Amino acid sequence: MKDKIALEEHFAIDLTIGDSEVYARPEVWTGLRGKLLDFEQQRIEQMDAWGTAYSILSLNSPAVQGIADAARAIEVARRANDVLAEQIARRPQRFGGFAALPMQDPEVAARELERCVTQLGFHGFLVNGFSQVGDERTVAYYDAPQYADFWAAAAALGKPFYMHPRDPLPAREPIYDGAHWLTGPTWAFAVETSIHALRLMSSGLFDRHPALQMILGHFGEGIPFNIWRVDHILRKGRRGMPCDREIGDYLRSNVHVTTSGNFRTPTLLSTLLEMGSDRIMYSVDYPFEKHEDAARWFDHCEISENDRRKIGRDNARTLFGLP
Ligand code: GRE
Numbered sequence: 001m002k003d004k005i006a007l008e009e010h011f012a013i014d015l016t017i018g019d020s021e022v023y024a025r026p027e028v029w030t031g032l033r034g035k036l037l038d039f040e041q042q043r044i045e046q047m048d049a050w051g052t053a054y055s056i057l058s059l060n061s062p063a064v065q066g067i068a069d070a071a072r073a074i075e076v077a078r079r080a081n082d083v084l085a086e087q088i089a090r091r092p093q094r095f096g097g098f099a100a101l102p103m104q105d106p107e108v109a110a111r112e113l114e115r116c117v118t119q120l121g122f123h124g125f126l127v128n129g130f131s132q133v134g135d136e137r138t139v140a141y142y143d144a145p146q147y148a149d150f151w152a153a154a155a156a157l158g159k160p161f162y163m164h165p166r167d168p169l170p171a172r173e174p175i176y177d178g179a180h181w182l183t184g185p186t187w188a189f190a191v192e193t194s195i196h197a198l199r200l201m202s203s204g205l206f207d208r209h210p211a212l213q214m215i216l217g218h219f220g221e222g223i224p225f226n227i228w229r230v231d232h233i234l235r236k237g238r239r240g241m242p243c244d245r246e247i248g249d250y251l252r253s254n255v256h257v258t259t260s261g262n263f264r265t266p267t268l269l270s271t272l273l274e275m276g277s278d279r280i281m282y283s284v285d286y287p288f289e290k291h292e293d294a295a296r297w298f299d300h301c302e303i304s305e306n307d308r309r310k311i312g313r314d315n316a317r318t319l320f321g322l323p
């Protein structure tokens with residue numbers, strides 16, 4: 001399929017590139033590093049070769065979320081957003097952007113989002129999970145009360161947000177001790193990100209802001225596969241859960257998922273049955289994943305051509321108001 005839109009596509013700046021090194025074996029790091037910092041060579045070549053017309057770019061992980069010092073987080077977020085805006089201005093037909101936000105300071109984060117949307121033309125924001133705030137071991141999840149005004153400001157701008165993975169802090173997750181191969185994208189990313197997403201969905205956030213839309217990568221980090229059980233259990237007793245509806249209702253009215261890094265037809269079909277074809281969008285997760293692997297699978301997987309067009313392009317056009 002030509003003219004696909006992809007929306008979990010990452011870049012890095014000098015101040016954040018180091019965060020990605022732990023995810024690459026030494027012999028591939030030089031290549032990955034180059035691809036994260038590149039905007040005009042391999043990135044465009046790969047998009048052209050495998051039929052992606054437009055990529056919405058976002059900073060690597062955890063980047064701003066991992067900078068406990070709020071002033072520094074604010075500075076790095078602004079730098080990254082300015083770099084991205086400059087690259088979009090050079091190729092507005094090929095690149096869009098998600099803002100990086102210093103969630104360590106919710107008021108500044110709201111103002112930076114407003115700047116990115118109204119002045120830089122970004123399509124929303126992407127957060128890499130929880131933020132470390134003040135010191136390395138203090139974490140904030142965004143269902144916390146101090147984010148109420150941030151969410152009101154974000155919802156008023158009318159743009160979606162992407163909840164992207166990061167690893168849990170080792171000190172808080174001894175279950176990975178001695179089995180570090182399960183951290184990162186193997187498994188820990190999905191566990192960490194799905195719980196954060198479920199926290200937001202069950203917090204009443206989407207009752208207060210019913211038009212707000214959250215995007216999850218990797219086919220929803222496991223949530224669509226398990227949503228029936230979640231609501232089945234909660235139907236027996238809500239255990240103090242403050243939201244108005246069932247969590248599956250929010251999945252079907254406030255959540256979109258992408259194919260990033262999860263190029264598998266049974267998973268796609270299961271997600272289609274659970275969420276319908278309006279809430280699934282193509283993505284690669286470049287440069288951590290290859291356009292080739294994503295496109296070789298997606299362009300020929302066994303779905304209707306109507307669904308392929310929706311998932312490959314039209315759902316994203318509608319969600320982001322693209323021409
Ligand atoms: C990502 O951001 O999507 C990512 C990483 C590290 C490894 C794999 C991966 O940050 O997909």
Ligand code: ZN
Nearest residue numbers: 008010164285
């Ligand atoms: Zn990613």
